[in-house]
């Protein structure tokens with residue numbers, strides 16, 4: 295599974311965005327993580343606050359996009375992907 | 384090469400071989416000078432951040448000219464969203480450098496010249512806009528840093544440019560040739576000029592018909608013949624030559640200004656954006672000042688973020704963090720800082736399209752933003768100094784701290800809480816000193832006061848844009864006054 299990461303610009307993030315992605319990557323060692331280019335299975339839009347201003351309009355993902363803007367939501371990404379994968383099967 | 388790396392940027396500045404004077408001598412390699420290098424690092428940060436995935440959404444954008452990915456500092460705003468992202472980008476850069484990163488004057492000049500040249504051409508059939516578009520594309524393609532040069536020395540403030548005792552006190556055209564013009568004069572307080580590839584010159588004030596030679600706008604490379612700069616001194620600047628990272632407070636980043644002298648500089652025709660059309664000088668000044676007043680609602684907020692963080696650490700390190708008045712002071716600092724940000728965002732969100740198609744901020748709100756900036760950083764700095772305690776200005780040097788005989792006494796007597804070393808405590812106090820009265824106070828305080836115009840300049844704009852007549856009508860309607 296390939297996961298693309300798209301960050302917001304990070305002007306005033308309320309949590310450690312890159313740290314959250316690092317935790318996710320270590321929790322999903324079977325997935326390949328890379329900067330989102332628009333051809334990944336999932337694209338995670340990692341925003342620092344509820345404004346969610348990251349521009350991801352040009353990015354399309356094979357199986358879906360997930361937008362997060364806080365630590366709690368970021369911690370649930372793996373679970374969300376697993377739910378979506380189960381539904382597909 | 385639409386995006387340069389930080390290292391490429393530094394090399395590109397080194398290769399310019401600029402004519403820079405400081406302390407009465409010409410600097411051989413400004414990129415390696417210990418006083419100037421931190422300011423170069425601040426501009427470098429605008430290149431480095433653009434290449435980092437976690438910041439590129441603010442730092443880069445698709446060019447409206449070439450369709451390529453470019454640094455936002457060279458962008459022409461295409462929407463209110465662009466204006467908002469500009470402010471957010473500036474806050475980010477302020478957070479990462481705790482200093483003036485210098486590159487916004489050029490961006491603000493670009494956007495003001497873009498729309499003004501379009502309107503001049505429509506009236507006079509000139510080709511200034513086309514000239515500017517060519518220069519814009521060149522800047523975007525080469526990811527250039529451009530100095531926005533507006534402020535003339537101005538001599539007697541009570542006299543128009545053409546009435547000054549010395550006619551060169553405002554920059555002017557001294558010769559018109561078939562292939563271009565020759566200009567003479569100076570621009571004062573130029574932020575980042577010694578770290579820029581090009582200088583974009585604009586007039587300082589609105590002008591009358593007698594000031595034709597002074598109504599001039601153009602660009603030349605910063606290494607143009609007969610152009611040289613003299614660096615402005617900053618409080619505590621020579622500490623940077625002493626080799627102590629601790630004593631300077633911020634050893635990596637800084638800001639810089641210089642007096643730039645144009646001693647008969649030739650400008651080719653295709654680099655001219657205004658040449659004698661006096662009635663457009665005021666429009667250009669007003670638009671540049673408006674964008675620049677918006678800018679301060681981002682950059683100063685980012686530096687404020689660092690100062691608030693440093694104050695909170697200082698309180699933690701001396702054991703006062705739990706005191707209710709300290710907590711309240713940190714809340715007040717945050718409130719003031721976010722109020723600045725609010726007006727930066729508000730004037731952007733309320734922006735509108737110009738005739739040329741680019742977006743301009745709401746001028747009333749941008750002036751309100753800058754008026755707040757002339758005050759709130761001073762109050763934030765006052766609160767930071769309150770929380771820091773006197774040691775921020777009386778602490779001994781790093782050499783004393785590291786001295787085998789004296790050092791242990793300093794460790795012992797300047798300790799704060801047991802969990803934190805004295806050196807760590809001194810690091811954060813030096814940072815507060817740097818921002819509130821050292822080299823970075825030039826950018827955080829005095830530039831907040833005068834940059835983009837002194838406070839009175841905003842009050843004039845607020846009175847012009849304030850719409851008092853409509854407010855009187857509102858009051859009359861409620862009070863049932865007929866006329």
Ligand SMILES: Cc1cc2nc3c(=O)[nH]c(=O)nc-3n(C[C@H](O)[C@H](O)[C@H](O)COP(=O)(O)OP(=O)(O)OC[C@H]3O[C@@H](n4cnc5c(N)ncnc54)[C@H](O)[C@@H]3O)c2cc1C
Pocket residue numbers: 488531532533534536537540541570571572573574575640825826829830833834835836837838839840
């Ligand atoms: C750190 C810093 C960075 C800067 N960077 C740039 C830059 O990159 N590019 C650029 O172009 N400029 C830059 N500036 C210049 C800035 O725009 C000017 O400082 C500002 O416009 C005020 O001009 P001045 O400094 O000459 O002040 P002065 O004109 O000397 O003003 C001093 C006082 O006199 C008052 N005054 C002046 N003229 C009049 C008048 N006619 N009538 C009544 N009162 C008057 C002012 O309101 C003020 O209170 C920078 C300034 C600073 C401090």
